[in-house]
Amino acid sequence: MAENSCKICLRKSHGTHFEVRSCRACAAFFRRYANSEFINVKCCRRPGNNEKCLCRPCRLRKCLKFGMTTKKFQYGRDQLIPTSPSSYLGRPEFLMFCDPRPSNLITFIDVHKLISEASRLLNSGCESPLIAETQLEKLSLGVNFLKLDSENLKFFRKFGRVEFIDVVEYYFISVIKWIMRFDKFRLLERDVQMKLLNSIWHVFMKFHTCSSTATFRRVYKNSKPYKKFFRNEYASMYIKSQRVLEDEVIESLGKLNPTDVELCFTFSQTCFQYAGNRFQKDILKIMDHFQQVLSEDLHFYYTEKMRNSRYAKRLAELLKVNNTMQKSIWKSRPLLDLNRVFNVVKVGFSHPQMFEDSAFCTGFEN
Numbered sequence: 435m436a437e438n439s440c441k442i443c444l445r446k447s448h449g450t451h452f453e454v455r456s457c458r459a460c461a462a463f464f465r466r467y468a469n470s471e472f473i474n475v476k477c478c479r480r481p482g483n484n485e486k487c488l489c490r491p492c493r494l495r496k497c498l499k500f501g502m503t504t505k506k507f508q509y510g511r512d513q514l515i516p517t518s519p520s521s522y523l524g525r526p527e528f529l530m531f532c533d534p535r536p537s538n539l540i541t542f543i544d545v546h547k548l549i550s551e552a553s554r555l556l557n558s559g560c561e562s563p564l565i566a567e568t569q570l571e572k573l574s575l576g577v578n579f580l581k582l583d584s585e586n587l588k589f590f591r592k593f594g595r596v597e598f599i600d601v602v603e604y605y606f607i608s609v610i611k612w613i614m615r616f617d618k619f620r621l622l623e624r625d626v627q628m629k630l631l632n633s634i635w636h637v638f639m640k641f642h643t644c645s646s647t648a649t650f651r652r653v654y655k656n657s658k659p660y661k662k663f664f665r666n667e668y669a670s671m672y673i674k675s676q677r678v679l680e681d682e683v684i685e686s687l688g689k690l691n692p693t694d695v696e697l698c699f700t701f702s703q704t705c706f707q708y709a710g711n712r713f714q715k716d717i718l719k720i721m722d723h724f725q726q727v728l729s730e731d732l733h734f735y736y737t738e739k740m741r742n743s744r745y746a747k748r749l750a751e752l753l754k755v756n757n758t759m760q761k762s763i764w765k766s767r768p769l770l771d772l773n774r775v776f777n778v779v780k781v782g783f784s785h786p787q788m789f790e791d792s793a794f795c796t797g798f799e800n
Contacts, residue, residue: 570699575615618727
């Protein structure tokens with residue numbers, strides 16, 4: 435054994451600790467376990483070769499054998515006194531003080547009444563008879579929900595509980611009124627209808643944010659680029675976790691300046707593709723069928739209504755918007771997970787599945 439080796443583990447020593455030449459690791463081990471019960475525990479790893487074994491009982495016995503004693507503790511020599519709770523517990527403070535339990539909530543949102551209102555609207559059916567040649571054209575009659583009324587804008591400096599509830603109600607009810615124009619949707623079982631509504635309302639909101647902002651920028655050329663609009667009354671609400679790739683979507687919509695039918699098709703594809711990817715299985719099959727129906731209707735729109743059989747480039751641009759929006763949703767998930775883990779949005783919901791992948795996702799439930 436070399437003179438500068440630790441007498442306990444035979445590795446390089448770092449000086450004399452407790453009057454025994456040893457490394458810092460063995461010194462720290464002795465300080466931690468000197469008064470433990472390991473001294474009375476038998477070696478369970480190498481019962482026939484205890485001299486080389488460094489299990490806790492054997493290591494402690496070797497420390498005592500070479501003369502280490504608790505009476506020779508040298509405080510301040512190699513022991514670092516914790517300067518903060520994080521150094522004492524061995525983990526960052528932001529993890530230590532994170533308590534994502536519902537008892538820590540500031541606000542709890544009960545959406546039972548909203549769900550009841552949704553059931554009433556589904557029972558009532560479409561607000562008025564619709565006359566159109568295709569399903570896509572019927573849906574496009576409700577495209578006003580996706581447009582910005584630039585004449586009636588209202589700016590808010592704060593976004594509190596009242597504004598939050600109003601936004602959720604507005605988009606959830608709007609998406610019901612819009613999708614009730616789709617005959618295929620009305621044929622679904624009620625539980626499937628509710629499942630879809632719970633999953634696509636915030637996609638509706640996200641798409642409307644981008645569509646409205648693109649319209650606003652066309653109308654007001656000198657508008658600030660960070661302005662985003664959720665509906666006629668709401669502007670400038672900034673939620674970082676939902677802004678991934680949104681600028682690309684806004685720019686694409688601004689250049690395309692889509693017609694009502696094209697805008698409705700792109701939005702529908704985004705919603706149905708998202709719902710299919712989220713739920714898979716039977717829902718995925720239903721959503722694929724919905725998308726196929728609308729694709730055929732778009733072909734009819736281009737060839738019969740617009741008299742344009744060479745629309746491949748235009749269609750590619752629309753699908754690019756959809757693909758970018760899908761990426762925006764899925765790439766937002768890591769940030770939303772951080773919001774949930776660190777309890778950034780201190781809000782709980784009676785129906786948390788309704789807010790999954792939304793900007794308000796927290797994971798709390800009643």
